[in-house]
Amino acid sequence: MAKLQGRIGVWFHETFDDMWFRSIIGPAQTKGAVQGCDEFAREGWKADLERRKQFTRDQRERKRLDRESKRV
Numbered sequence: 001m002a003k004l005q006g007r008i009g010v011w012f013h014e015t016f017d018d019m020w021f022r023s024i025i026g027p028a029q030t031k032g033a034v035q036g037c038d039e040f041a042r043e044g045w046k047a048d049l050e051r052r053k054q055f056t057r058d059q060r061e062r063k064r065l066d067r068e069s070k071r072v
Helices: 002-025 039-071
Strands: none
Touching: none
16 A cells, blocks of 8 residues: 555656646746736836847857957
8 A cells, every 4th residue: 555655646746746836937938928917017027038138149249259250
């Protein structure tokens, strides 16, 4: 009986702990991710997303310039 409870316990935790974790971390996509919140929060989210995208663009540009400078 103890072995059965162990198997059931393992199955329960592998199944539902992961499900709980995924529900906590939120959606995997950004479309509709901020629906239902107030306008201030939505605008803050958009501004944060744009800053992150700008950082990525800047990093790409920096790497490109570095590669070009090494060629010359």
